[in-house]
Amino acid sequence: MSNLQIIVISLLRSPLRREKVRVEFLKTSLNWSFLDAVDGSKLQSAPQEYQSSKVKRLLGFEMTANEIGCFLSHKKAWQICLESNQPTLVLEDDFILLNHFEKTLDILLTEFQDWQIIRLQSLANAEHDIIKTIGDISIVKNLSDEVGATAYILKPAIAKILIEHARDIYEPLDHFLEHRKKHGVEMLAVKPYPVDISNVPSTISDRPDARKPVKGLKKIIRSLNRALDRIFSRDPWFPN
Numbered sequence: 001m002s003n004l005q006i007i008v009i010s011l012l013r014s015p016l017r018r019e020k021v022r023v024e025f026l027k028t029s030l031n032w033s034f035l036d037a038v039d040g041s042k043l044q045s046a047p048q049e050y051q052s053s054k055v056k057r058l059l060g061f062e063m064t065a066n067e068i069g070c071f072l073s074h075k076k077a078w079q080i081c082l083e084s085n086q087p088t089l090v091l092e093d094d095f096i097l098l099n100h101f102e103k104t105l106d107i108l109l110t111e112f113q114d115w116q117i118i119r120l121q122s123l124a125n126a127e128h129d130i131i132k133t134i135g136d137i138s139i140v141k142n143l144s145d146e147v148g149a150t151a152y153i154l155k156p157a158i159a160k161i162l163i164e165h166a167r168d169i170y171e172p173l174d175h176f177l178e179h180r181k182k183h184g185v186e187m188l189a190v191k192p193y194p195v196d197i198s199n200v201p202s203t204i205s206d207r208p209d210a211r212k213p214v215k216g217l218k219k220i221i222r223s224l225n226r227a228l229d230r231i232f233s234r235d236p237w238f239p240n
Contacts, residue, residue, distance in 0.1 A: 003086060003087065003109065004030075004086065004087055004088070004089060004105065004109060004153075005080070005081065005084055005086040005087065005088040005089070006030055006031065006032035006033070006088070006089045006091070007032070007033060007034075007035045007077050007080060007081075007088060007089070007090050007091065008021050008032060008033070008034050008035065008091045008092075008093055009034075009035050009037045009073045009074065009076075009077060009090065009091065009092050009093065010034050010035070010036070010037055010092075010093035011036070011037045011039055011093075012036050012037075012039075013039065014093065017093045017094065018034065018093065020093070020094075020198065021034075021091075021093050021095075024095065024096065024097050025097075027097050027101075028097065028101070028102055030102070035073065035076060035077055035080070037069065037070070037073040038069040038070075038072040038073045038076070039069055040064070040065040040066035040067065040068050040069025040070065040072075041065060041066060041069070043065055043068065043069065046068065047068065047072065047169070049072075049166070049167060049168055049169040050063070050068055050168075050169045050170075051168065051170070054170070055169075055170045057222070057225040058170065058222065058225055058226055058229055058237050058238060059170055059171055059222075060214035060218060060219070060222045061211065061214070063169070063170075063171070063172065067172050067173070068169060070149075070172075070173050071166070071169050071172070071173045071176070072169070074090065074149065074173050075162075075163060075166055077090045078154070078159040078160075078162050078163050078166075079159070079163060081154060081155075081156055081159040082156050082159040082160050082163065084156075085156050086156065087109065087153060087154070087155050087156075088153065088154060088156075088159070089105070089120075089151070089152075089153045090149075090151070090152055090153070090154070091150065091151050091195075092149065092150045092151075094150060094197050094198045095121065095150050095151055095195050095196070095197060095198065096195065096196040096197065096198050097194070097195060098192075098193075098194050098195065098196060100136075100137065100192070100194050101194040101195065103137070103194075104120070104137055104190055104194040105153075105194075107134050107135075107137055108139075108153060108190070111134055112132050112134060112139055114132075115139065115153075115155075115188050116154070116155060116157075116158045116185050116186055116187075116188075117152060117153065117154040117155070117158050117162075117177070117185055117186075117187050117188070118139070118152060118153050118154075118187070118188045118189060118190060119142075119146065119148075119151070119152050119177075119187055119188065119189040119190070119193075120151035120152055120153065120189075120190055120193055120194055120195045121148055121150040121151040121152075121193050121195040121196065121197065122142075122146035122147060122148045122189070122193060123146065123147040123148035123174075123197070124145075124146050124147050124148075125146065126142045126143055126144040126145070126146045127142075127143045127144070128140040128141060128142045128143055128189065128191065129141045129143065131188065137190060137191075137192075138190070138191045139188055139189070139190060140188065140189050140190070140191050141186070141188055141189075142187075142188075142189050145174075145175060145178040146178075146189065147174050147175075148174050148197070149173050149174040149177060150195060150197050151194075151195035152177070152187075158185055161183055161184070161185055162176075162177075162183060162185065164183075165182055165183035168237065170237050171237075181238075181239050181240070182237070182238070182239060226238045
């Protein structure tokens with residue numbers, strides 16, 4: 001799979017997680033490399049891409065420093081994909097490679113290439129439509145956001161689009177990837193997923209364990225703010 005670039009996003013301060021990555025890749029014969037993640041906990045101030053007050057109005061809550069760092073890390077991976085002009089597998093460092101991992105990659109790189117960006121892992125299950133089945137592997141379109149960004153493959157042209165539409169950071173990375181109304185990119189998925197997540201404690205430790213949905217008056221106000229943004233902004237964050 002010489003035409004596939006593999007990047008593992010990992011914090012320098014997480015040696016145990018990095019060792020787990022090395023052990024996982026011993027299951028394969030693939031070449032890969034670490035990408036030093038942006039450590040949100042060490043950000044002295046919010047980056048220019050993040051507009052705190054506007055995020056709170058249109059998202060309904062503020063993102064945490066580590067969520068911002070996670071997003072910036074993936075943007076770095078997209079830039080590498082674009083500059084190298086290679087399909088790129090992006091992994092976060094809490095993955096487990098399942099038995100059909102390499103088989104799935106081979107199918108996506110040789111037998112079915114009609115995808116832009118494709119999910120190899122999720123944190124939830126959704127109904128889906130099957131696009132193509134090859135043996136016991138199906139390429140599908142999820143009918144709702146399955147959440148998570150531990151493993152996905154994207155092409156350089158798509159990396160460019162995502163970078164352009166991520167000039168502002170205003171929602172968690174995994175939701176942004178599925179935000180087709182914003183960037184127009186259709187994220188497909190592989191079933192069964194060839195990548196799972198480990199039980200290693202999250203490095204996004206400042207994310208609330210159960211962030212409550214925005215409801216009631218707060219949701220009404222958020223909807224009004226989004227409507228105003230769609231009217232007055234040339235590039236609304238949450239288009240209809």
